[in-house]
Amino acid sequence: MSVVSKKMSEEIAGKLRRHFGREVKGASREQIFKACALIIRDRMAAGMIDRKQGKHTGDKRQVHYLSLEFLMGRSLMKNAYNLGILKEMSEALTSLGVDINDIFEAEMDAGLGNGGLGRLAACYLDSMTTLGIPATGYSICYHYGIFRQKIVEGQQMELPDPWLDTGDIWLIPHMDEAEEVFFGGHIEQIWEDDRMRPVHKDYTSVLAIPMDMPVAGYGTNHINTLRLWDSKSPTQIDMSLFSRGEYLRAVEQNALAEVISKILYPEDNHFEGKLLRLRQQYFFVSATIQSIVRKHRAQYGTLRNFHLKHVIQINDTHPTLVIPELMRILLDEEGLDWDEAWSIVTHTVAYTNHTVLAEALECWSQPVVEMLLPRIWMILCEINNRYLRSLQQDYSCSYEQLAKSAIIWDGEVRMANLCVCACFAVNGVSELHSKILREQVFFEAYGRTPDKFCNVTNGVDHRRWLAQINPGLHELIRDLTGSERYLSQPTDLKLLEKHVEDATVLNRLADIKRDNKAKLANYIFNTTGIAVDPESRFDVQVKRMHEYKRQLLNVMHIIYLYNQLRDNPRMSLTPVTFLFGGKAASGYYMAKRIIRLICSLSAQINTDPLVAGRIKVVYLENYRVSLAEMLMPATELSEQISTAGKEASGTGNMKFMLNGALTIGTLDGANVEMTEAVGSENIFLFGLRAAEVERLVRSNSYEPMQAYNQLPELKRVIDHISVGFSDGVVYNDISSSLLLSDTYLLLADFDSYVRTQKRLRETYRKPLEWNAMSLKNIACAGRFAADRAISQYAKHIWNVPVKPEK
Numbered sequence: 001m002s003v004v005s006k007k008m009s010e011e012i013a014g015k016l017r018r019h020f021g022r023e024v025k026g027a028s029r030e031q032i033f034k035a036c037a038l039i040i041r042d043r044m045a046a047g048m049i050d051r052k053q054g055k056h057t058g059d060k061r062q063v064h065y066l067s068l069e070f071l072m073g074r075s076l077m078k079n080a081y082n083l084g085i086l087k088e089m090s091e092a093l094t095s096l097g098v099d100i101n102d103i104f105e106a107e108m109d110a111g112l113g114n115g116g117l118g119r120l121a122a123c124y125l126d127s128m129t130t131l132g133i134p135a136t137g138y139s140i141c142y143h144y145g146i147f148r149q150k151i152v153e154g155q156q157m158e159l160p161d162p163w164l165d166t167g168d169i170w171l172i173p174h175m176d177e178a179e180e181v182f183f184g185g186h187i188e189q190i191w192e193d194d195r196m197r198p199v200h201k202d203y204t205s206v207l208a209i210p211m212d213m214p215v216a217g218y219g220t221n222h223i224n225t226l227r228l229w230d231s232k233s234p235t236q237i238d239m240s241l242f243s244r245g246e247y248l249r250a251v252e253q254n255a256l257a258e259v260i261s262k263i264l265y266p267e268d269n270h271f272e273g274k275l276l277r278l279r280q281q282y283f284f285v286s287a288t289i290q291s292i293v294r295k296h297r298a299q300y301g302t303l304r305n306f307h308l309k310h311v312i313q314i315n316d317t318h319p320t321l322v323i324p325e326l327m328r329i330l331l332d333e334e335g336l337d338w339d340e341a342w343s344i345v346t347h348t349v350a351y352t353n354h355t356v357l358a359e360a361l362e363c364w365s366q367p368v369v370e371m372l373l374p375r376i377w378m379i380l381c382e383i384n385n386r387y388l389r390s391l392q393q394d395y396s397c398s399y400e401q402l403a404k405s406a407i408i409w410d411g412e413v414r415m416a417n418l419c420v421c422a423c424f425a426v427n428g429v430s431e432l433h434s435k436i437l438r439e440q441v442f443f444e445a446y447g448r449t450p451d452k453f454c455n456v457t458n459g460v461d462h463r464r465w466l467a468q469i470n471p472g473l474h475e476l477i478r479d480l481t482g483s484e485r486y487l488s489q490p491t492d493l494k495l496l497e498k499h500v501e502d503a504t505v506l507n508r509l510a511d512i513k514r515d516n517k518a519k520l521a522n523y524i525f526n527t528t529g530i531a532v533d534p535e536s537r538f539d540v541q542v543k544r545m546h547e548y549k550r551q552l553l554n555v556m557h558i559i560y561l562y563n564q565l566r567d568n569p570r571m572s573l574t575p576v577t578f579l580f581g582g583k584a585a586s587g588y589y590m591a592k593r594i595i596r597l598i599c600s601l602s603a604q605i606n607t608d609p610l611v612a613g614r615i616k617v618v619y620l621e622n623y624r625v626s627l628a629e630m631l632m633p634a635t636e637l638s639e640q641i642s643t644a645g646k647e648a649s650g651t652g653n654m655k656f657m658l659n660g661a662l663t664i665g666t667l668d669g670a671n672v673e674m675t676e677a678v679g680s681e682n683i684f685l686f687g688l689r690a691a692e693v694e695r696l697v698r699s700n701s702y703e704p705m706q707a708y709n710q711l712p713e714l715k716r717v718i719d720h721i722s723v724g725f726s727d728g729v730v731y732n733d734i735s736s737s738l739l740l741s742d743t744y745l746l747l748a749d750f751d752s753y754v755r756t757q758k759r760l761r762e763t764y765r766k767p768l769e770w771n772a773m774s775l776k777n778i779a780c781a782g783r784f785a786a787d788r789a790i791s792q793y794a795k796h797i798w799n800v801p802v803k804p805e806k
Contacts, residue, residue, distance in 0.1 A: 005091035011039050012092060024096045029106035030166060032098060033076060036089060037107075037169040040079045044214040047223030061308070061800050063128065063135035064292060066285065066322060067315035069118025069264065070125070070139045070226055072110040072213070073625025075170055076103070081468050082126070082216040108163045109624045110170075111145030112228070112264060114583060115544035116458075116651045117354055119625065121315055123461040123651070127786040129217030129224040130463075130488075132803030133794060138288040138319075140280060141171070141211045141228035146264045149583050149622040154599030154729070158586050171211040171228065179208045179287040179294075180234070183279060187374045198332055198375055206257040207232040208287030218463050219488060220803065229287045233257035267587045274368060282373055285322040293329055303334045307347035311798045314423075316354045317362040317415035323349055323422045324379040332375070338382070350797050351419035351426050352456075354648050356436050357548065362415040369413050380418070384408040387421050391448075401444050420445045425797045429458045429649040430670045432690060436645060440694075454796060457673055458649040459789035462490050462782070465655045470633040472512035473659065473778070480505065490782035497779045506771040513636065513660065513774075520634035530606065530618050536575035537764055540661070541639035542623050542631060545584035545591040548646040552594050552734070553746045554578070554639055555601060557757055558617060559717045562601075565611045574764055577616045579631070581623035593734055595619065600725040607726070628652075632659045636770075637760065640665035641753065643744040645690035647671075654784040660774040664760060666749070670784065677780040682773045686756035687749035696745070704742035707750065714750050 001009075015035035016022045022031055080086040090100040112118060121137060128135040147158040164171075185203030189196050213226040233254040259276065260283050268274045289312075296306055312322060323345060330341035355361065370377045384407040391397040391405060403409055407418045420426055420442055428434030434455035438446040446453050467474040467487060478484050480499055486492035499505040517534040525531050541554050558578055565571055580598050584591030602617040620627060638656035640647075640663050647669035657663065657674060664684040665671045675683050688696070696702050708715050718738060724730035738747060764770050782788075794800050 001091050001095055002088065005088045005095065008039065008088050009092035009095045012036060012096065015039060024098070029102055033103045033106040033166060034169045036103060037076055040076070040083065041214065043083055043085070044216055044223050047221050048214050048225065060134055061798065062310050063133055063798055063800060064288070064310060064312045065121065065124065065135060065137045065315065066288060066312060066319035067118065067121040067137065067139055068281070068284065068318035069113030070121045070137055071113030071118030071625060072122045072226070074104065074107045074109055076107050077468065078464060079216045081463070082218045106166065108166045109626050110163050110167045111161050111624055112139060112142055114146050114265065117316060120458055120651055123459065123786040124790055125215050125224060125226060126217065126461045126464070127790040129215050129222055130220060131787060131790055132220060132222050133790070133800055135224050137226040138284065139226070139228055140261050140284050141230040142264045143262050146583065147586070151599060151619060151621040154596040154727070156584055156592050156595050170213045174210045174212060177210050177291065179290040181206045181208055181283050181286045183372055185374060187378060200375055205234055206260060206283060207234050208283060210291065229261065229284055231257050231260035231283060265585065269587045274365070275372065278364060278368060278372055281318055282321050282376070285319050286325050289322055289325050289329065303330060303344070307344045310348055312349045314349065314351050314419065316352065317419060320415040320418050321376065323418055324376045324383065327379050328375055346422055347424055349423050351423040353416070353426065353428055353437055356433065356441050356646065356648065364413040364415070366408065366411045366413060380408060380413060383418070383421065395448050405444050424452060425454060426452055427454045427456045427797065429456065430673060431455055431457060432672045433648040433669060436690070456789055456792045457670055458651050458654070459784050459786035460651050460654045460658070462658055462785045463487055465632065466658045469629040470516065470659055472515060473633065476508060476512060486782070490785035490787060493779050493782040496775055500772045500775050503768060506768055506775065509660065509771050509775055510767060513634070516633040520630055523630055524618060528618060532577045532616055532618060533575055533613070536577045536616070537636050538577050538579060538634055539637040539639065540579045540631060540635040542579070542581035542620070542628065543652055545582045545588070545595060547590055548643050548744050550641050550643060550744060550746060551580060551598070553641055553749065553753060555598055556717050556746065556750060557754055558601060558615070559720050560713055560754055561615060562605055562611060563716060565614055569610055573614055574761060575614055577618065579618050579620060581620035581627065583623060590737070593731065596729065597721070597731050597734060600727050600729050604726040632656055632661070635659065635661040637661060638663045640671055642666060642668050644668040644688055644693050646744070654781065657777045657784065658781045660778050662773055662777060664756060677783050678777050682776045684756050684760045686752040688745060693745060702745070702748065704739055704747045707747040708739055711751060714747060
């Protein structure tokens with residue numbers, strides 16, 4: 001054991017004694033985990049202090065990344081890896097008789113997100129730190145994240161996810177930096193010297209307590225921070241009410257404040273849910289901008305240079321209220337006139353759009369905004385009025401164009417339109433997505449201000465999503481490239497291309513995949529009781545449950561394949577295991593029904609002796625980062641089958657690609673650029689293109705019944721769904737939806753999908769060809785690293801320098 005490892009073992013033992021009163025042998029896994037986390041926090045403390053004192057940032061422009069989701073997952077392994085002490089920590093724990101993998105398992109995922117949006121934010125924060133960009137992430141300290149998914153009799157149940165039981169060890173509270181956020185009340189307008197001074201009266205206040213999570217970069221001493229806001233009432237208890245015996249009312253105000261930071265995405269199909277979501281969004285952005293402004297004033301004494309020293313990137317529309325909130329501070333607190341304040345805001349805030357779905361472009365009811373945020377409502381009205389006047393006077397917009405571009409219209413406040421109006425940059429997250437934003441979603445705005453629109457294709461943290469989670473593949477890459485330089489220069493993965501015809505390399509790649517599959521199979525058996533064959537092909541679709549992502553199309557193909565096997569048990573078929581995972585929003589009926597359908601199908605197929613050993617279907621409950629870290633290295637086929645034109649980018653597709661999975665997918669989102677990178681011969685494409693989908697929808701000529709009547713195998717699949725499965729559950733609601741509307745064109749793409757699945761099965765029978773394609777995908781995956789994406793943001797949007805490559 002090295003001297004460093006010996007010293008670390010002594011540190012671990014010391015932390016256990018001082019913080020938990022335990023010797024190593026008497027300590028629990030959770031206590032040992034927390035002792036290791038405290039050691040890592042100590043390592044990062046100097047960097048945090050230097051950052052706080054501006055030693056590394058100095059007078060540089062600061063980046064503030066606002067996202068309602070940060071899906072951080074587990075932090076112990078990640079921080080130890082980035083700090084370069086993972087090996088020493090493993091040796092230290094081994095010397096103490098502890099397996100480091102058991103300690104990693106003791107940490108609960110910080111599930112502060114629901115999917116790609118939150119995981120992207122986490123990857124970007126890692127890359128910003130690694131590249132030496134002074135940046136802070138901001139979100140809410142949700143006590144229970146989104147929810148822990150439990151599948152009971154095929155149905156999703158939502159349970160609390162108390163990640164803070166272990167995750168609190170990473171959070172450093174700063175009570176002295178608490179901010180106060182005001183809700184409700186009314187605005188009294190007082191005029192002084194021909195200037196209106198708004199006075200907010202009868203409001204309810206909530207305290208925002210910052211809980212800072214340090215983030216280590218790879219190969220650098222630079223430390224950034226994720227600031228999570230926890231909500232508290234300024235008054236914990238009303239003693240007068242308590243003294244009168246009104247005990248519940250005495251703590252009511254505290255409960256109303258604390259509920260803001262309890263759950264991510266409360267159900268909003270009722271008034272109280274909508275009110276809470278708006279309260280969450282304003283709480284988050286108001287606390288954030290007040291914090292940034294307070295520190296800026298302390299350093300510079302004025303806000304007139306605010307835009308020169310800060311850039312605020314809003315991740316989707318959830319943080320959009322930062323725009324009127326910054327205006328409020330500049331107008332009401334700093335005393336600037338409207339034009340100067342607006343100039344500062346519009347040179348500070350940039351917007352990343354993540355969706356083309358109309359229902360996901362947030363709109364708020366005018367009465368709700370007016371009631372909850374009276375001063376913000378006044379500012380929004382003024383922004384809207386000035387914007388509409390500008391559209392009429394400067395661009396001669398028609399009534400129809402005004403109606404589409406307005407920020408407030410017909411009783412709605414439109415967050416996306418506010419972003420397009422106020423932000424100095426608007427970017428999509430793939431080339432196709434950005435094209436759709438320009439030509440469809442924001443067509444009028446693009447025609448007026450084309451220079452503000454740009455593209456930054458998403459990227460993923462390749463250090464975590466390859467090197468850290470797939471050590472066998474990392475070792476192979478290191479051996480083939482001669483170094484670990486790809487960790488800081490991901491384009492070095494291209495060096496693997498010269499080995500795509502080397503049978504020895506391809507066989508070694510196959511062995512690595514097989515080992516990863518065996519580990520996953522063991523996990524599946526231990527958690528579900530279902531035995532899956534590691535020698536079968538692992539076909540995986542894991543992502544947020546949504547109709548446009550078309551898990552249902554995957555299910556339809558499995559039913560088709562099942563029918564084929566039932567008809568012809570001697571049919572030639574390499575065994576295949578279909579794996580699903582993902583959470584449905586608690587109020588999303590159809591997504592929950594699709595989960596139950598998958599479970600019904602699984603129950604029937606997995607107990608049918610006629611197909612035993614041929615196909616198997618498994619739904620993995622509670623899909624999360626730590627499960628993805630085990631799943632992606634084991635995957636051989638990645639299902640990226642969304643309706644073309646609906647997926648903004650995707651990041652799961654990139655993670656699978658990094659780990660050598662081949663993709664079956666539509667030309668949607670980043671699949672387009674993945675195809676450009678690897679060549680169409682190394683990806684399995686099917687279905688309508690985005691332009692074809694758009695034409696079909698616009699023509700209003702699509703008839704799903706026509707496909708149903710023309711394709712006997714499709715008809716058989718739909719009928720099977722309608723009559724149900726061996727568990728007695730019928731799904732005629734799903735089949736009726738497909739036949740009456742088929743909004744996401746599953747029936748239109750079914751035949752192409754089935755034929756492409758057949759082609760890939762034939763390819764899989766040729767291991768060297770399949771593994772050559774796999775290695776080609778890995779070699780071309782460096783293009784999709786988060787470091788590349790962040791470098792583009794830094795250069796083209798934020799105007800901040802990055803650390804030179806090593």
